[in-house]
Amino acid sequence: MRFTDKKVLITGAAGGIGTTLVERFRAEGARVAVADREVAGIIADAHLPGDLLEAEYADGLAEAARDGLGGLDILINNAGVITRGPVTETSDADWSRSLGVNVEAPFRLCRSAIPLMADAGGGTIVNVSSCWGGKAPGPNHALYCMTKAAIASLTQCMGMDHAHQRVRINAVCPNEVNTPMLRSGFAKRGFDPDEAVGKLGETVPLGRIAEPEDIRDVILFLASEESRYMCGALVEVNGGKAVA
Numbered sequence: 017m018r019f020t021d022k023k024v025l026i027t028g029a030a031g032g033i034g035t036t037l038v039e040r041f042r043a044e045g046a047r048v049a050v051a052d053r054e055v056a057g058i059i060a061d062a063h064l065p066g067d068l069l070e071a072e073y074a075d076g077l078a079e080a081a082r083d084g085l086g087g088l089d090i091l092i093n094n095a096g097v098i099t100r101g102p103v104t105e106t107s108d109a110d111w112s113r114s115l116g117v118n119v120e121a122p123f124r125l126c127r128s129a130i131p132l133m134a135d136a137g138g139g140t141i142v143n144v145s146s147c148w149g150g151k152a153p154g155p156n157h158a159l160y161c162m163t164k165a166a167i168a169s170l171t172q173c174m175g176m177d178h179a180h181q182r183v184r185i186n187a188v189c190p191n192e193v194n195t196p197m198l199r200s201g202f203a204k205r206g207f208d209p210d211e212a213v214g215k216l217g218e219t220v221p222l223g224r225i226a227e228p229e230d231i232r233d234v235i236l237f238l239a240s241e242e243s244r245y246m247c248g249a250l251v252e253v254n255g256g257k258a259v260a
Contacts, residue, residue: 017044017045018044018045018236018240018241018242019041019044019045019046019090019239019240020044020045020046021045021046021047022041022045022046022047022089022090023046023047023049023081023082023085023086023087023088023089023090024041024046024047024048024049024085024089024090024091024092024239025048025049025051025064025077025078025081025085025088025090025091025092025125025129026038026041026048026049026050026051026092026094027051027052027068027077027092027093027094027095027121027125028051028052028094028095028096028144029050029051029052029055029058029060029094030050030052030053030054030055030057030058031052031094031095031195031196031197032193032194032195032196032197032228033094033144033193033195033228033231033232033235034050034052034094034095035058035228036228036229036232037092037094037232037235037236038050038058038059038060040232040233040236041090041236042059042060042061044236046090047061047062047085047086048060048061048062048085049061049062049063049064049080049081049084049085050062050063050064051064051065051066051068051077051081051095052065052095053065053066053067061084061085062080062081062084062085064077064080064081064084068095068116068117068121069112069113069116069117069121071120071124074120074121074124074125075124075127075128076128077124077125077128078091078125078128078129078132079128079132082132087136088129088132088133088136088139089133089136089139089140090139090140090141090142090239091125091126091129091133091139091140091141091142092141092142092144092235092239093121093122093125093126093141093142093143093144093167094144094235095117095121096117096118096144097113097114097117097118097197098157098160098197098201099113099114099157099159099160100156100157100160100201101156101157101158102156102158103158103159106158106159110159111159114159114160114163115163118160118163118164118166118167119163119166119167119170122143122167122170123170126141126143126170126174126185129141130174130178130181130183133181133182133183134178134181134182134183137182138181138182138183138184139182139183139184140183140184140185140238140239140240141174141183141184141185141186142185142186142187142188142235142238142239143167143168143170143171143185143186143187143188144167144187144188144190144231144235145164145165145167145168145171145187145188145189145250146160146161146164146189146190146191147189147190147191147252147253147254147258147259148160148161148164148191148259149161149162149163149164149165149168150164150165150167150168150187150189150250151168151189151250151252151259152258152259153165153259154259154260155260164189167187168187168189168250171185171186171187171248171250172248172250173248174248175247175248175249176247176248179247179248184243184244184246184247185247185248186238186243186246186247186248186249186250186251187249187250187251188231188234188235188238188251188253189250189251189252189253189254190226190230190231190253190254191220191225191226191252191253191254191255191257191259192216192220192225192226193225193226193227193228193230193231194213194225194226194227194228195228198213198225199213213225219257220254220255220256220257221255221256221257222255222256222257224255225255226253226255230253231253234251234253238251
């Protein structure tokens with residue numbers, strides 16, 4: 017029960033990693049506010065549906081979570097989108113959506129959450145970056161890699177800037193994860209998702225790609241007192257597979 021009475025806000029709460037985060041935080045005693053476009057079916061303590069591309073919603077989310085939960089101790093910036101292909105195949109809409117969800121929304125949430133946490137004596141923020149961009153660039157994902165590099169750099173800067181306020185900010189950097197978002201990407205490109213996930217797993221030294229729980233548990237570690245001396249860290253979770 018590492019999170020007894022802790023108040024947690026999770027974005028992207030309806031996604032593959034998000035749903036496991038909500039369940040585990042609540043199982044370990046936390047009160048959880050969930051944010052996503054649709055959160056009605058999620059068992060949580062506060063439901064804050066909305067679109068992170070809307071600046072007013074993103075700006076007000078931390079305060080809404082604090083008011084709904086009676087405080088805000090932990091923020092998990094888990095929401096994210098993937099745009100595939102080189103820049104020559106990237107539209108203005110791709111650009112706006114990717115930067116809006118992957119960079120601007122976490123920026124707005126951190127900007128509003130940090131003062132709330134500092135005033136309350138401290139807190140923890142975990143951002144979700146990626147091995148792709150956050151640690152190294154990968155092919156045919158130019159926009160995605162750029163946004164994940166941006167959130168990784170922002171995490172490192174904020175980790176230094178706000179440690180003195182007892183607000184610890186770190187990021188997890190996953191490689192491929194077996195989520196609905198990954199599977200839908202395979203389906204859109206004409207691949208059988210089960211077969212594609214299996215073949216992708218053969219490229220990983222551990223013999224499989226990550227499951228959402230593999231990433232969830234690292235996020236929980238970074239959010240807990242077990243990582244109390246970590247600030248501005250980028251934690252790579254890749255099964256031994258480097259970005260090539």
